Amino acid sequence: MRVWTRVAGVLLSLVLLCGCSQQSSATDDLIVALNETHSAIASSILAIQLYDQQRSTRAVTDTVLGDMAKQAADAESALEPISVDSEQIKSDRDAALAAIHAGVAALLTSRDDFEQHGSVGDTAALKSAGQQVDDVLNQLRGSR
Amino acid sequence: MKRVFGLALGILTAIGGFVDIGDLVTNAVVGSRFGLSLAWTVAVGVLGICIFAQMSGRVAAVSGRATFELIRERLGPRLAVMNLGASFLINLMTLTAEIGGVALALQLVSSVNYLLWVPFAAIAIWLVIWRVKFKIMENVAGLVGLCLIGFAVGLFLLGPDWGELGRQLLQKASTGTEKTSTYWFYAVALFGAAMTPYEVFFFSSGAVEEGWTTKDLAESRANVLVGFPLGGLLSLAIAGCAAVVLLPELIGVTALSQVMLPVAMAGGKVLLAFIILGVVAATAGAALETTLSAGYTIAQFLGWPWGKFRPPAQAARFHLLMIICLLVGIGTLMTGVDPIQVTEFSVVFSAVALPLTYLPILIVANDPQYMGEHVNGQVLNSVALVYLVIILAAALAAIPLMIITGNGQ
Numbered sequence: 001m002r003v004w005t006r007v008a009g010v011l012l013s014l015v016l017l018c019g020c021s022q023q024s025s026a027t028d029d030l031i032v033a034l035n036e037t038h039s040a041i042a043s044s045i046l047a048i049q050l051y052d053q054q055r056s057t058r059a060v061t062d063t064v065l066g067d068m069a070k071q072a073a074d075a076e077s078a079l080e081p082i083s084v085d086s087e088q089i090k091s092d093r094d095a096a097l098a099a100i101h102a103g104v105a106a107l108l109t110s111r112d113d114f115e116q117h118g119s120v121g122d123t124a125a126l127k128s129a130g131q132q133v134d135d136v137l138n139q140l141r142g143s144r
Numbered sequence: 145m146k147r148v149f150g151l152a153l154g155i156l157t158a159i160g161g162f163v164d165i166g167d168l169v170t171n172a173v174v175g176s177r178f179g180l181s182l183a184w185t186v187a188v189g190v191l192g193i194c195i196f197a198q199m200s201g202r203v204a205a206v207s208g209r210a211t212f213e214l215i216r217e218r219l220g221p222r223l224a225v226m227n228l229g230a231s232f233l234i235n236l237m238t239l240t241a242e243i244g245g246v247a248l249a250l251q252l253v254s255s256v257n258y259l260l261w262v263p264f265a266a267i268a269i270w271l272v273i274w275r276v277k278f279k280i281m282e283n284v285a286g287l288v289g290l291c292l293i294g295f296a297v298g299l300f301l302l303g304p305d306w307g308e309l310g311r312q313l314l315q316k317a318s319t320g321t322e323k324t325s326t327y328w329f330y331a332v333a334l335f336g337a338a339m340t341p342y343e344v345f346f347f348s349s350g351a352v353e354e355g356w357t358t359k360d361l362a363e364s365r366a367n368v369l370v371g372f373p374l375g376g377l378l379s380l381a382i383a384g385c386a387a388v389v390l391l392p393e394l395i396g397v398t399a400l401s402q403v404m405l406p407v408a409m410a411g412g413k414v415l416l417a418f419i420i421l422g423v424v425a426a427t428a429g430a431a432l433e434t435t436l437s438a439g440y441t442i443a444q445f446l447g448w449p450w451g452k453f454r455p456p457a458q459a460a461r462f463h464l465l466m467i468i469c470l471l472v473g474i475g476t477l478m479t480g481v482d483p484i485q486v487t488e489f490s491v492v493f494s495a496v497a498l499p500l501t502y503l504p505i506l507i508v509a510n511d512p513q514y515m516g517e518h519v520n521g522q523v524l525n526s527v528a529l530v531y532l533v534i535i536l537a538a539a540l541a542a543i544p545l546m547i548i549t550g551n552g553q
Contacts, residue, residue, distance in 0.1 A: 032553050039396045046393065046405050056408040056416060059255040060401060067399040141321070 026082050026089050027140055030096045034137040036075040037103040040068035041130040044110055048120050058118060065111040072104045092140060099136045102129040147363075154367040155374075162375020163292055163382075164430035165245030166238065166337040166491045168423065169484055171379045172403040173552075174330050175386030176396050177322055179312035183380055185331045189338025190376035192531050194368050196502050199509045199520065199528070200344045201364040204351035206518045211348040212444035214514055215504040227504050228445045230497035232438065235342045237490040239434035240473040243269070244483025245427030248400045252420050262477045266470045269431050273466060278353045278452045285429025291422030295381040298410035298419075304388040312387060329545040329552050332538045333488065336495030338376070339535075342437040344505065349440040353453050358518065385410070399484060438469040488551065495542040498535040506532065 047064035050056040079097055084090040106129040110120045174182050200211045207214060216224040246269075247261035254261075272281055347368075356364060386397060389406035397403060400423070407419045436452070443450035443462040450462040477483060506528050509520050520528065546552075 032550075035394075035396065036398070038394060039398070042393045042395045043402050043405065046389075046395070046409075047401075050405065050408045055412040056404070057413055060252050060404050060408065060416065060420075062255045063252050063401040064399075064405070067401050071398055 026084070027092065027143070029078065029082050030092055031137065031140050033075040033078050033100060034096055034133055034140070037072045037100045038130065038133050038137060040072040040075070040107060041103050041126055041133065044068045044107055045123050045126050045130070048110065048114075048123055048126075052119075062114060065107070065114050069104070069107040069111045072100065072107050076100045076104050088143075092136075092143075095136045096140070099129070099132040102132050105129070151363055151366055154363060155371045158286065158367045158371020159290060159374045159378065162372055163289065163378050163426045164238075164340070165241050165427050165483075165487050166340060166494070167379045168245070168382060168403065168426070169397070169400065169487045170330070170333050170337045170491055171382040172386045172397040173488075174334060175383030176390035176402075178327060178330065179315065179387040179391055180309055180380070180383060181312050181315035182327070182331055182334055183313050183383065185334040186338060186376050186379050186383075188534065189335045190373055190379075192335075192534070193339050193343060194372050195524070195528055195531060196339075196505055197344050197347045197372065198365050198368045199524075200348035200505050201351050201356070201368065202361060202518060203505070203509050203515065204348040205356040205361055205364060206358055206516065207514045208352065208357075209514075210352045210440060210444050211345060211505055211508065212441050213447075214508045216445050218508050218511060218514070219504055224445060224504070227500045228441055230500040231341045231345065232441050234340075234490065234494050234497045235345075235434055235437050235441065236469060236472060237486060237493060238340060238342055239431060239438060239469055240476045241483055241487040241490045242427050242431035242434055243470075243473045244477050244486060245400070246424060246431055247477070248483055249420055249423040249427060252401060252404060252423075258483070259478065259480070262474055265428070265431070266474045269428065269435055270467060270470055272432060273435060273452070274456060274463070278350070281432060282350065282429075285425055285432060288425035289422055289429055291418045292378050292382075292426055294407065294411065294415050294418040294422060295378060295385055298407045298415055299381050299384045299388065301410040301415075302385065302388045302406065304384070309384060309387065323549070325545060326549045326552055328541065329492075329549045332495045332542050332545060333491045333552070335534075335538050336493075336498070336542070337491040338379070339498055339502075340491070340494050341497055341501040342434050344501065345437045345441055346433045349436070349444070349451070353451055355453075361518075435466050435469060439463070439466040492542050492546055492551075495538045497539070499532065499539050502535055503532060 044065055047056065047061045047068075051058070051061040076097070079093065079100070082089075082093055084093055106125040110123070110126055113120045171186070203214065204210055212224075212228070215227055219227075243262060243265050244258070246265040247258035250256070250261040250265065251258040351360075351364065382403070385406035386403070389409055390397065390402070395402065395405075404416060404419065408416050411418075439462045440450060442448075442465055443459070448461045449459045451459060456463045476486070506520070506525075508514060510525065512519050
């Protein structure tokens with residue numbers, strides 16, 4: 001019985017530690033969210049290019065675009081718990097939020113276009129959003 | 145001739161059956177973030193699984209009994225229950241991940257959301273376990289799983305800078321923006337993916353299912369020592385494709401669909417079709433193995449009749465248990481939990497449970513009461529002990545690394 005009590009104690013401690021581990025620095029959290037958005041946009045652009053070159057199937061492209069739109073939307077939601085304790089963090093958070101939001105909008109549009117018409121006319125919006133994300137990402141990495 | 149054919153078939157099945165959703169996802173994630181700098185972990189993991197899988201296969205062939213039965217008898221129920229608890233929970237998590245993997249692969253064919261495929265995938269797995277003979281089930285899944293060789297073909301077609309890939313092999317610790325702690329987290333995850341506990345329990349129970357005797361020892365050794373390392377090369381090819389195409393674009397793999405992008409770039413729709421077929425077979429094969437392993441471990445521990453060699457009516461509790469495990473897997477996935485995250489957790493917790501799985505096997509394989517003249521030799525014991533130290537280090541480091549890195553972020 002004592003063994004089980006100890007095991008339960010260790011598990012509880014681990015759960016608490018896991019909870020504490022979530023409180024990393026705000027800048028790190030912003031960088032993670034931006035990285036995920038960059039990855040989602042770059043994956044979507046690559047998937048669209050491969051489909052246009054007839055190297056990939058509609059189902060695979062459709063799935064990539066759906067998965068990546070969800071990933072970027074999750075990255076945007078992940079900004080919500082970040083608390084702002086300085087003007088600098090607030091400014092960084094707002095810049096990251098704007099860039100990620102532009103990425104989410106472009107990804108959703110691409111996904112919907114592809115679902116409805118079987119093609120994404122132009123990847124310019126995705127590329128522009130990707131550039132915006134990269135700019136903020138580089139700025140935050142430089143300030144770290 | 146028949147023996148050579150059997151040997152070749154066994155090796156091919158071992159290659160095709162080596163890769164599961166854990167290997168697929170973890171290798172692709174690692175390739176896209178660290179290139180081939182963690183390839184050494186795959187090599188260490190493959191050697192480890194070879195050592196312990198052939199050991200558990202030998203135990204089953206010599207004693208005619210599966211590893212779990214002997215562990216309970218040799219170590220007593222109190223110690224064996226720790227082994228059972230750890231192995232069963234990891235196995236259940238892996239089973240859930242594999243069902244999710246089948247569903248995700250079917251989404252890549254159909255565009256239909258993977259959640260709609262989950263119940264069908266689980267029912268298909270149950271039907272195969274219920275109706276199909278063990279040997280046919282194992283061979284078909286393993287042979288069709290060989291389509292994953294397409295990753296190696298794809299890597300060649302991509303025409304990478306081999307010198308650069310070679311440099312990545314020798315690269316130490318972190319790369320680019322990745323932290324050293326994240327590097328070690330993924331080293332542990334890859335090690336856990338290669339040494340997943342269910343593989344040894346399935347291997348030893350399968351030996352009993354197929355009625356191995358000491359005459360089959362050479363063949364079983366060849367299956368493991370040739371098949372598993374070649375399967376390990378497939379894992380490296382998955383990481384290689386991701387390293388060549390995704391790493392330069394800073395695309396971190398978080399979804400199975402992204403793993404298909406390098407394949408499409410390399411070989412177009414034909415190679416893509418091969419790979420998706422391979423992924424379906426590999427994940428379905430692993431789902432069959434984990435479902436059976438769930439039944440094997442509990443039934444062997446509790447002394448219930450088990451095995452596909454018995455009609456289901458004679459092993460009713462064994463079959464009922466597998467149905468319950470499949471239902472738990474379906475239920476978990478239907479909550480909307482991401483199957484890729486389940487996979488990532490399963491490989492890390494696999495690493496945590498490794499000592500509880502592999503130490504008892506080593507103890508039983510050294511017991512002359514069960515093994516007679518076939519006990520481990522000194523060299524094998526020395527290597528196995530070195531591995532136990534590595535396993536213990538990985539198990540102790542897994543959860544702290546998971547906490548420090550925020551699960552590899």
